[in-house]
Amino acid sequence: MRALPLLTAGLVLLVAQPAQASRPVQASPPGPLRWGACPAAQKDLVAAGAECGDLTVPLDWSVPDGRTIRIAVSRIKAKDRAHRRGILLSNPGGPGGSGLANTLGLRPALRDVADHYDLIGFDPRFIGGSTPLGCGPAPAPAPPRERTSPRRDFEDGVARNRATAARCFAHGDNAVLLPHASTRNVARDMDAIRAALGERKLSYYGVSYGADLGAVYTQLFPDRVDRMVVDSSTDPDTTQYELFRRAGKPLESGLDEWAAWTARHAGTYRLGRTAPEVRATVQRLLDRAERRPVPVAGTRLGAPLIRLFLRQFVQQQEDDAALARTVRTLVDAADGRKVRPNPELTGMLAFLNSPEIAASFTGGAVFMCGDGGWPAGGWPGETETYWRNIQHSRAAQPVFGPLVNDMMAPCPFWKTAPREPGTRIANSVPVLMLQAMRDGNVPYDGALALHRKLKGSRLVSADIRSHGVYGRGAQGRTSVPCADRAVNGYLRGGPLPAQDLTCPKGTR
Numbered sequence: 001m002r003a004l005p006l007l008t009a010g011l012v013l014l015v016a017q018p019a020q021a022s023r024p025v026q027a028s029p030p031g032p033l034r035w036g037a038c039p040a041a042q043k044d045l046v047a048a049g050a051e052c053g054d055l056t057v058p059l060d061w062s063v064p065d066g067r068t069i070r071i072a073v074s075r076i077k078a079k080d081r082a083h084r085r086g087i088l089l090s091n092p093g094g095p096g097g098s099g100l101a102n103t104l105g106l107r108p109a110l111r112d113v114a115d116h117y118d119l120i121g122f123d124p125r126f127i128g129g130s131t132p133l134g135c136g137p138a139p140a141p142a143p144p145r146e147r148t149s150p151r152r153d154f155e156d157g158v159a160r161n162r163a164t165a166a167r168c169f170a171h172g173d174n175a176v177l178l179p180h181a182s183t184r185n186v187a188r189d190m191d192a193i194r195a196a197l198g199e200r201k202l203s204y205y206g207v208s209y210g211a212d213l214g215a216v217y218t219q220l221f222p223d224r225v226d227r228m229v230v231d232s233s234t235d236p237d238t239t240q241y242e243l244f245r246r247a248g249k250p251l252e253s254g255l256d257e258w259a260a261w262t263a264r265h266a267g268t269y270r271l272g273r274t275a276p277e278v279r280a281t282v283q284r285l286l287d288r289a290e291r292r293p294v295p296v297a298g299t300r301l302g303a304p305l306i307r308l309f310l311r312q313f314v315q316q317q318e319d320d321a322a323l324a325r326t327v328r329t330l331v332d333a334a335d336g337r338k339v340r341p342n343p344e345l346t347g348m349l350a351f352l353n354s355p356e357i358a359a360s361f362t363g364g365a366v367f368m369c370g371d372g373g374w375p376a377g378g379w380p381g382e383t384e385t386y387w388r389n390i391q392h393s394r395a396a397q398p399v400f401g402p403l404v405n406d407m408m409a410p411c412p413f414w415k416t417a418p419r420e421p422g423t424r425i426a427n428s429v430p431v432l433m434l435q436a437m438r439d440g441n442v443p444y445d446g447a448l449a450l451h452r453k454l455k456g457s458r459l460v461s462a463d464i465r466s467h468g469v470y471g472r473g474a475q476g477r478t479s480v481p482c483a484d485r486a487v488n489g490y491l492r493g494g495p496l497p498a499q500d501l502t503c504p505k506g507t508r
Contacts, residue, residue: 033196038074039129044101045121050076052100054129057192059180060419069177071189072129074100074121079114085493086226087199088117089190091124093208093232095183095376096363098128106205109471113488117203122193124186126177127363133178135164135362136171144300150290150402153304154390157406158383165413168365179416181370184423187217191224203227203491207468208442209367211433212236212375215450218429227491231434231470235446236425236453239378240368243442244407248393251400251440254314254465255279261320262327269324271331282310283398285331294334297341297349306330307403309348315440317465318477319344361409369411373422379411425450431457432490432497434483438465451500458496460486463505 038045038052045052054070078084090103103119126133145152169175190213194202203226206214211230218225234243259278262271272278285294286303293300301309313323325342333339341349371377380386386408393401431454435447444461451459462469462480470487473479482503490496 033073033193035075038100042074042101044104045074045076048076048104050074050104050121055189055193055196057125057189059177061185061188067176069125069131070129071125071131071193072100072123073193074104076104076119078116078118080116083116084118085116085491086118086201086203087120087194087197088203088205088227088491089120089122089193090204091206091210091213093206093210094364095209095213095367096124096127096365097209098123098363099210100128103205106471108474109484109487110491111488113491116492118197120193120197120202122190124367125189126181126366131177133174133181133362133366134171135168135174138164138167144293144302146300147292148290148302150303150390151387153290153302154387154406157304157408161408161410162413164361164365165369165410165415168362168410169415175415178366178370178414179419181366182418182420183213183216183367183371183375184220184420186213186367187220190217191221194224200224201226205229205231205470205487205491207231207470208233209375215425215431215454216375216423218427218431218454219423219425222427222429225429225431228429228431229434229470229487229490230431230450232436232439232442232468233433233447233450234375234442235449236374236423237449238446239373239422240371240376241378241380241407241411243446244404245389245393246404246443246446247441248397248400248404250438250443251311251314251404252397254438254440255282255310255399257317257438257465258314258320258323262324265321265324269328271324271327279399281331282327285327285334286399288334292334294330296330296333296339296345299349301330304403304406305352307400309345311400311403311440312348313344315465315467316477365409365411368409369414370418371422372418372420374424375422377418377422379408379414381412383408383412425453427454428456429454430496432487433457433459434469434487435459435461436466436469437461437463439467440465441467459500460497460503461501462503 033053033055035051035053038050052074055073056068058064059067059069091099092102100121100123103121107114123130201224204214211233214228214230259275262269262278263275266273271281289303289306293302313319322344326345329339329342329345368376389405390402393405437444451457460483469480469483480503
C-alpha cells in the first residue's frame with residue numbers, strides 16, 4: 001500500500017456473514033468524456049499521443065444528483081483494433097498516487113498485450129487533476145535540534161500531525177470534500193469511467209494500495225470485471241495501522257538479509273564482517289541519532305528519518321548496495337567526519353525538501369484517514385497507544401518497530417468520521433494475484449488471507465525480497481519471468497493458471 005506514504009507518514013478468513021451490500025449507484029448517464037490534448041506537464045502522455053479529458057461524477061455517490069467533482073482521465077487507443085479486448089485501467093498505489101500516466105507506464109512490461117487494449121489512466125478523486133485537494137501552506141519547520149530523545153521526537157510528531165489535521169479541514173472547502181475520500185468511492189469513479197466509455201466490463205492492474213482498490217472493485221461491481229490483476233495486496237481483515245505494525249517483522253528479516261550481504265562485502269563498506277556485526281553498526285547509529293541527530297548536507301537527521309530511509313532501501317533486494325552506501329555515509333557523519341552524501345541519500349534529502357512531499361503526504365492522508373476500515377482506517381484515538389506500541393516493539397524489532405508503530409499520520413485527529421465502513425471481501429470473481437514472499441511492506445500472509453476471500457483467484461508467488469512482482473525487469477530490477485508470462489497471458493485472453501504457482505527463485 002503503500003509506497004508513497006512511507007516517506008511521508010512519520011502508503012482473511014472466509015467470512016460466515018454475508019458481505020456488505022454494494023452501492024453501485026451512478027448518475028444516469030455519468031456524463032460524456034470529451035477528449036482533448038493532455039496537459040503539457042504530462043510529457044509521457046503527450047509524447048505517446050494520448051488524449052485526456054475530465055469525467056463529471058457525484059461527490060457523494062448516495063446523492064447522484066448532488067454536487068459533482070471532476071475525474072481526470074487519459075486514453076491511448078488500442079493499436080490492434082481487429083483484436084481489441086477492451087479497456088485496461090490501473091492504479092500505482094500509495095494511497096494517493098497520481099495515475100493519469102500509470103497505465104501508459106505499463107507498456108514495456110505488457111509488450112504486445114498493450115496493443116489490444118485502450119490504455120486508460122486516471123487520477124483518483126482529490127489527487128492530481130481530479131478536483132485536487134490541498135491542505136494549505138504548512139508553517140516553516142523548526143530547525144532540527146542538536147539534542148533530542150525518542151519521547152521528544154514522538155511528541156514533535158504528534159504535534160505536527162495534530163496541526164496538519166486542523167489545517168486540512170480549515171483550508172478551502174475541504175471540510176465538505178474530505179468525508180467523501182474513500183476507496184469505495186474511487187472504485188465507483190472507476191466504474192463511472194467504464195460506463196462513460198461505453199464498455200460493458202473493464203480490465204485492471206493495481207499494485208500495493210492499487211491491488212486493494214482492485215479487490216474492492218470486485219466486491220462492489222463483480223459483474224463488470226473482465227481481467228483483474230492485483231499485485232502486492234493486504235489482509236482484508238486488518239486496518240491500515242495494523243498493516244503498518246505487521247510490516248515490522250518482515251522488515252527486520254529483510255535487514256538480516258541485507259546485513260548478511262553487506263558482511264560479504266566488508267572490504268567495500270566496512271560495516272562489519274558478520275551479519276550480527278553489521279546489525280550492531282546500524283543499531284549504534286540509531287542509538288546515537290536518538291540522542292544527537294546526524295549532521296548531513298546542512299541538516300540533521302534524527303532516528304525517525306534514518307529508520308524511514310532504511311525502510312525505503314531494504315524493501316528491494318537490488319538496493320542492498322545503495323543501503324550499504326547510505327549507512328556508511330551516515331556512520332561517518334555521526335563520527336564527525338566530513339562526508340559527501342552518496343547519490344541515493346542525496347535523492348532522499350532532495351525529496352524531503354521538494355514540493356512533491358506535501359502533495360504525497362496529503363494524498364496518502366486523504367485516503368488513509370478517510371476510509372472506515374480496510375484497506376485503510378483503524379487509527380487508535382489515544383496517542384499514548386502509539387507510544388506504548390513503540391516501546392513494546394523495541395525488544396523484537398529494534399530497527400523498524402519504533403517506525404511502523406508510530407505511523408499515525410494525522411488520522412487520530414481527523415475532524416470527520418468515515419461515511420462508510422471498510423469493505424468486506426467475499427466473492428468468486430476471477431482474479432490473478434501476485435505476491436513477493438519476502439515483501440517487507442505488505443507481508444505475504446496478508447495476500448494469502450485475501451486469496452482465501454477471493455475464492456475465484458489464483459496466486460502467483462515469487463521468492464524475492466520486493467514490493468511489487470510484475471514488470472520488475474522493465475523497472476531495471478531482476479525480472480520474474482514466470483509472473484510476467486502469467487499476467488500477459490491472462491490479459492491477452494488466456495485462462496487463469498489451473499492452480500497457484502510459485503516462481504523459481506531468481507538469481508542476484
